[in-house]
Amino acid sequence: MDKRLSLHDDRLFPSDATQRAIARRLYAGVRTLPIVSPHGHTDPQWFAHNKPFADPATLLVIPDHYVFRMLYSHGVSLESLGVPRTDGGLVEKDSRRIWQLFAQHWHLFRGTPTQIWFNHVLHEVFGVREGLAPESADSIYDRIADCLARPEFLPRALYERFNIEVLSTTESPLDPLAHHQKLRASGWKGRVVPTYRPDPVVDPEFAGFADHVLRLGEITGEDTATWTGYLQALANRRKFFASQGATATDHGHPSALTCDLPRSRCETLLTKALSGKIAPAEAQEFRGQMLTEMARMSVEDGLVMQIHPGAYRNHNPRVFGAFGLDKGCDIPMRTDYVHDLKPLLDRFGNEKRLTIILFTLDESAYSRELAPLAGHYPALKLGPAWWFYDSPEGMRFYRERVTETAGFYNTVGFNDDTRAFPSIPARHDVARRVDCAFLARLVAEHRLDEDEARDVALDLAYKLAKQAYRL
Numbered sequence: 292m293d294k295r296l297s298l299h300d301d302r303l304f305p306s307d308a309t310q311r312a313i314a315r316r317l318y319a320g321v322r323t324l325p326i327v328s329p330h331g332h333t334d335p336q337w338f339a340h341n342k343p344f345a346d347p348a349t350l351l352v353i354p355d356h357y358v359f360r361m362l363y364s365h366g367v368s369l370e371s372l373g374v375p376r377t378d379g380g381l382v383e384k385d386s387r388r389i390w391q392l393f394a395q396h397w398h399l400f401r402g403t404p405t406q407i408w409f410n411h412v413l414h415e416v417f418g419v420r421e422g423l424a425p426e427s428a429d430s431i432y433d434r435i436a437d438c439l440a441r442p443e444f445l446p447r448a449l450y451e452r453f454n455i456e457v458l459s460t461t462e463s464p465l466d467p468l469a470h471h472q473k474l475r476a477s478g479w480k481g482r483v484v485p486t487y488r489p490d491p492v493v494d495p496e497f498a499g500f501a502d503h504v505l506r507l508g509e510i511t512g513e514d515t516a517t518w519t520g521y522l523q524a525l526a527n528r529r530k531f532f533a534s535q536g537a538t539a540t541d542h543g544h545p546s547a548l549t550c551d552l553p554r555s556r557c558e559t560l561l562t563k564a565l566s567g568k569i570a571p572a573e574a575q576e577f578r579g580q581m582l583t584e585m586a587r588m589s590v591e592d593g594l595v596m597q598i599h600p601g602a603y604r605n606h607n608p609r610v611f612g613a614f615g616l617d618k619g620c621d622i623p624m625r626t627d628y629v630h631d632l633k634p635l636l637d638r639f640g641n642e643k644r645l646t647i648i649l650f651t652l653d654e655s656a657y658s659r660e661l662a663p664l665a666g667h668y669p670a671l672k673l674g675p676a677w678w679f680y681d682s683p684e685g686m687r688f689y690r691e692r693v694t695e696t697a698g699f700y701n702t703v704g705f706n707d708d709t710r711a712f713p714s715i716p717a718r719h720d721v722a723r724r725v726d727c728a729f730l731a732r733l734v735a736e737h738r739l740d741e742d743e744a745r746d747v748a749l750d751l752a753y754k755l756a757k758q759a760y761r762l
């Protein structure tokens with residue numbers, strides 16, 4: 292079996308001829324725009340050191356939870372895919388064998404966005420022209436390995452080839468940002484900026500919380516055992532991140548709960564959290580208070596705030612125990628934005644200087660809660676269809692549920708949120724195509740003029756992300 296790999300020019304466009312023709316015209320106007328990637332999880336070290344990527348499996352399989360969670364669901368062990376164990380135990384080290392195992396299961400991805408992204412990466416980044424299958428796995432492996440050894444596949448060269456204008460990474464406040472500093476000092480023109488993600492120091496249930504807060508105190512010279520010192524230390528690190536180019540914070544809480552508590556209660560909760568003797572409901576309260584504190588600091592220092600609630604982290608204790616965080620067993624939960632955000636919105640929802648970008652893993656909240664909230668509060672914007680919904684159907688559903696109440700301009704364009712660096716162009720291309728397809732329907736139904744749709748397509752693909760994230 293020798294199947295050719297090709298990417299159809301009209302992929303993801305409507306099958307209706309009128310709409311398809313409009314979608315093609317709109318897409319032609321945005322296809323080659325630079326990529327603005329305001330939220331993601333690439334490693335700044337890649338760009339600071341600019342060393343070759345190791346091998347095909349280490350680049351494309353082992354770090355990608357979208358990939359290995361599917362294989363795991365069909366009984367393939369994470370050890371056999373080379374995913375490192377936290378105890379340093381034995382896992383597959385042979386990159387080619389991992390790649391072959393992946394290729395044997397490639398059919399599992401039919402109909403998923405991973406298939407679209409991966410085929411795009413093979414075709415556009417590595418010039419592969421045969422479809423991935425057990426029979427072609429070896430020759431495709433060789434081709435990618437050969438590419439990775441060449442200078443035009445070094446991280447900075449790929450960044451330039453992908454036409455990335457700015458790329459945000461995600462770091463803990465304890466991170467010294469050494470790679471970002473090295474990058475800035477190197478004179479390279481690429482723009483890679485950090486994002487302040489304080490979960491390890493504001494979530495009492497984060498493993499090592501008390502130690503992290505102690506360390507935060509050491510770094511900043513503040514007494515983080517006191518409420519005032521703790522807040523001051525967090526503000527200091529925000530200032531440092533901003534000095535290294537950060538324009539945003541990111542908060543990955545289990546729920547969207549926010550609180551506005553009296554100071555004495557905050558002090559009590561901090562003391563309990565640091566002693567490790569805090570009940571789950573109190574930890575929740577503390578996290579909720581910290582979102583409100585972070586919003587207050589954002590009003591002062593101008594950092595854009597992203598709230599990513601609704602993931603039940605590490606749902607599978609056996610996988611978490613053996614492999615740690617981010618191993619494909621985070622599961623979406625129902626989220627209540629209307630009640631949970633109210634304490635924060637009561638204080639800061641009317642602040643024109645504040646931008647809070649809300650994400651959801653609860654699709655049922657789009658038209659019932661999120662679009663009405665973002666369509667009213669000046670401080671609120673809606674982040675794109677994310678994670679499980681970073682997909683053609685997810686994006687379409689998002690536009691259909693959100694646009695009529697919040698418009699396009701309470702949304703913030705696309706972000707790829709990825710660890711898989713070579714897939715960044717693929718992901719942005721899917722978003723551009725799906726948005727053009729959505730706009731084409733509005734034009735075909737005479738709900739929007741085509742010149743308006745052209746402007747909107749440009750804004751969704753490029754301008755809104757820059758504006759919303761102040762990049």
Ligand SMILES: [Zn+2]
Pocket residue numbers: 330331332708
């Ligand atoms: Zn993220």
